Amino acid sequence: MDGSRRSALKTVGAGLALSAIGAGAARAAQRPIGYAIVGLGTYATRQIMPNFAGCEHARLVALVSGTPEKLQRYGEQYNIPATHRYNYANYDRIRDNPDIDVVYVVLPNSMHAEYSIRAAQAGKHVMCEKPMAISVAECHAMIDASRKAGKLLMIGYRSRFEPYNRLAIDLARRGHVGPTRIITSEHGFPIQPNQWRLDRPLSGGGSLMDIGIYSLNATRYLSGEEPVSVSAIEATDRSDPRFRTVEDRISFLLRFPSGIEATCVSSYSSAHNAYRVVSTQGWIDMEPATPYEGHAMRIRKDGIVTPRVLPAPAKNQFAGQLDHLAECIVNGTTPIVPGEEGLADLRVIEAIYRSAAEGRTIAMTA
DSSP, X not given: OXXXXXXXXXXXXXXXXXXXXXXXXXXXXXXOEEEEEEOOSHHIIIIIGGGGGGOSSEEEEXXXXXXXXXXXXXXXXXXXXXXXXXXXXXXXXXXXXXXXXXXXXXXXXXXXXXXXXXXXXXXXXXXXXXXXXXXXXHHHHHHHHHHHHTOOEEEOOGGGGSHHHHHHHHXXXXXXXXXXXEEEEEEEOOOOSSSGGGOHHHHSSSGGGTTHHHHHHHHHHHHOSOOSEEEEEEEOOTTSGGGXXXXXXXXEEXXXXXSOEEEEEEESSSOEEEEEXXXXXXXXXXXXXXXXXXXXXXXXXXXXXXXXXXXXXXXXXXXXXXXXXXXXXXXXXXXXXXXXXXXXXXXXXHHHHHHHHHTSOEEOOO
């Protein structure tokens, strides 16, 4: 090789190396994505906010609450300056705060649509807790608002970032114990009285709009399909003061295009948290399936039952969820649980309520 060519190659190589270093430096210089938490209830303050400590790409930068005492207490705890603490009257001023990239809406269900749409109109990406809204129409409005603003909309399906659930999805979809034939999914807890979840104008419904969404969503992510028909029955003791305006228990059957049938329970008066994927060669069992921690998996294949124990993850499901949206924003990618995922659940929820009310099977139309 002659000297001039060798020199040229060295120059090109040096340039590529400098480019790689420059790209790495740019990534390193990328500040964490800033979140504003809207609604300082128990889930936000005990589960979401503490888990920013485990994030690589996300940080808590602002708070929104109608309770001044909460703003002061949590503002001091998380070093949020007074300029970054908002109430519902001045909420729209978030548009003027460049530190806020994402608004995480953790409000009662009936408020999800309004505050998500206003966040998008303020030029912010949105994370919204599940259920996404209280109607299919509201879901469409939220998706349209984020699309018009050119911002991402993600729904807080934390279980999609939990290792056991991710493994269950993989095993079920690739037929580890054979093709899936039946899914059972049951979620419930005895609810305490005097809370917004029992007030239909705020919640949009009872157990199905709360714990029941875990039963429903699990059948969809385990099967990888959308149901083609829904049958449901409701059982509610209206003499119980907790259930004056919302349902207690709904049992529902979903049929999927491949022939999979899913039997599900949503309850506010019984304690269970489990699902099982039954296939031709055995089953995949999760109990508890979707808790905050303490998941347990067993697999039965060819007559042998084996517990599956996973190592502790580098980050838990909450931090994983927060970081996922942050990475999507930086990389220009779509979240694995976008607004369309929340819309899909609400379409089925509306069909479940309709089936229970009319006493007939509801065909899901495109």
